Amino acid sequence: MKEESKYWFEQAQSDLRASKHSLISRDFDWSCFQAQQAVEKSLKAIYLKKFEDLKKVHDLVFLAQKLHLPIEYIDLCVWFNRVYIEARYPDMSGVIPS
Secondary structure, eight states, rough: OOOHHHHHHHHHHHHHHHHHHHHTOOHHHHHHHHHHHOOOOEEEEEHHHHHOOOOOOOHHHHHHHHTTHHHHHHHHHHHHHHHHTTTTHHHHTOOOOO
16 A cells, blocks of 8 residues: 555656646646645545555545644645636636636
């Protein structure tokens, strides 16, 4: 399981790099989504390492709470949970994400 956790974290790092590239190219919607994916995969890597189980959920708050992260991080997870949907679908926030 520790090897699998490493793979999840490496993919999270790749997603974060992609997010930075999207930010530079001013593709803000994709930058936000890719950042959310980096956070999700990082949390799953930690969860997998700690519990030797992979939760197939997209709820970052759930994962953060299970990992007993500080409230500041949980608050960020609330924001990233919204980004997961709003950055991809134009009918979720009333504006076109791009």
